[in-house]
Amino acid sequence: MAMPVEGGTLSEIHQSARKLLLKARDGVEKLERLESSTSNGGFDSPELSFAVKKDISQIQSLCVEMDRLWRSVSAKSQRDLWKRKVEQIAEEAESLKGSLDKYLVRNQRRMNEARERTELLGRANGESAHVLRIFDEEAQAMQSVRNSSRMLQESFATGTAILSKYAEQRDRLKNAQRKALDVLNTVGLSNTVLRLIERRNRVDQRIKYVGMFLTIVILYFFWRWTS
The missing domain is CATH 1.20.58 (Methane Monooxygenase Hydroxylase; Chain G, domain 1)
Known part of the structure; x- marks a missing residue:
């Protein structure tokens, strides 16, 4: 219920x-x-x-x-x-x-x-x-190093070519000096003229060495700048 x-x-x-x-x-x-x-x-x-x-x-x-x-x-x-x-x-x-x-x-x-x-x-x-x-940063850094290395190699090759040219010019100057001395000795020039020629030769050698030194200095600073 x-x-x-x-x-x-x-x-x-x-x-x-x-x-x-x-x-x-x-x-x-x-x-x-x-x-x-x-x-x-x-x-x-x-x-x-x-x-x-x-x-x-x-x-x-x-x-x-x-x-x-x-x-x-x-x-x-x-x-x-x-x-x-x-x-x-x-x-x-x-x-x-x-x-x-x-x-x-x-x-x-x-x-x-x-x-x-x-x-x-x-x-x-x-x-x-x-x-x-x-x-990505490492790849960029490696690429920068490669670019710097390539530029340095190109600069070194340029410097080497310049020094090679200086060496060739030095050989040519020596040959010319030797021929000139032979000619002067043949014609009987005076000792004064010979001393003038020798002095000029020394000046040329100084110019050559100064040029080589400046080339090396320029290559060094360029290498420091790119590294």
């Missing part, structure tokens, strides 16, 4: 609890299906999990109310029957609550793992960019 109470009879409250229980069970199953599809590109539903949690809380509140009401039933057989019914509703609600809590824990773990992967990927990208930047 159902007893009238404020807000509904025991039967009415039990019927409401059964409807909420079916709704909550359907919500939990849907969350689990969504969780299964998440690994294959599915999605989560925070709104649904919140709604299921709210339904379970309401069921538990109704169980508290029904537990109070069935104790007021006068007939023992009816009282025992309602006790089993209320306990069954409470157990199913507690089972759904356990399933929902496990789902929420798994969902939180997935969210944490996704956040950690995102952070690791961000750090990896940052480190890769830093390594690439270092490689």
Whole structure:
């Protein structure tokens, strides 16, 4: 026999609890299906999990109310029957609550793992960019060294060619001097003319050595500038 109470009879409250229980069970199953599809590109539903949690809380509140009401039933057989019914509703609600809590824990773990992967990927990208930047700077430095080395080699080759020209000119001057002396000796020029020629020869040699020294100095400073 159902007893009238404020807000509904025991039967009415039990019927409401059964409807909420079916709704909550359907919500939990849907969350689990969504969780299964998440690994294959599915999605989560925070709104649904919140709604299921709210339904379970309401069921538990109704169980508290029904537990109070069935104790007021006068007939023992009816009282025992309602006790089993209320306990069954409470157990199913507690089972759904356990399933929902496990789902929420798994969902939180997935969210944490996704956040950690995102952070690791961000750090990896940052480190890769830093390594690439270092490689680029080293490549630029190596290219600069190669350019400087090439310029130095070209300058050295130019200096060597200049010195070679000086050596050729020196040989030609010696040959010319030797021929001139032979000619002068042949025509019998005076010792004064010979001394003038020797003095000119010494001047030419000084000019030659000064030119060689200046060339070496210029090459040295150019090498210091490019290194």
